[in-house]
Amino acid sequence: AFHRRALAVPIHFKILGIGVIVAAIFGAAVLLVVSTHVRSTLEEGIEEQSGMLAGWLAARVERNLVTGDILGVHDILNDTFKRFPHIAYLIVEDRSGHTIGRTDETLSLQPPEPAPASHAMDGIPRRSIKAGARRIYESTDLVLNGDAGRVRVGLDNQSVSAIVGSI
Numbered sequence: 001a002f003h004r005r006a007l008a009v010p011i012h013f014k015i016l017g018i019g020v021i022v023a024a025i026f027g028a029a030v031l032l033v034v035s036t037h038v039r040s041t042l043e044e045g046i047e048e049q050s051g052m053l054a055g056w057l058a059a060r061v062e063r064n065l066v067t068g069d070i071l072g073v074h075d076i077l078n079d080t081f082k083r084f085p086h087i088a089y090l091i092v093e094d095r096s097g098h099t100i101g102r103t104d105e106t107l108s109l110q111p112p113e114p115a116p117a118s119h120a121m122d123g124i125p126r127r128s129i130k131a132g133a134r135r136i137y138e139s140t141d142l143v144l145n146g147d148a149g150r151v152r153v154g155l156d157n158q159s160v161s162a163i164v165g166s167i
Contacts, residue, residue, distance in 0.1 A: 035164050042160040046086070047128070047137040053084065054141035054153040061092055065100070065148040073101045088136050088154040095149050134158060 057080060064072035077090045081103040090103045127138050135157040143149045 054139040
């Protein structure tokens, strides 16, 4: 019975059906490739931005760290945190690795411990950290070559997920 009904369908409907199926498969493949490429490109940009932000922040807190102005460090961190919406955390550490200031108190995310190293000012300048459904791109920059401390900046990839989701 099914075989007879399939044969009874006019050929132009069969060709149209095949065309629709091929177009849907091709469209899905293109969408997958484009969204993968866009995600990869945007995440590379966030990783690069975390490095630039770490260097910029290290230069901004340098004077405050040298003079011991901890309140000034906190002001700079809070101001920076407000200006960049995808910051997960900002951390400033002194030269022995003790945290002087951080801006993630209101977030549920706890910044990861610094990468293990033989000296408190050594470490990995950039790394990617999986935090639940989020990915954090962390960059570290030294303040006065580590003599005054270091800055850790973690940027969130949630904006990337929103952009890719909209595609």
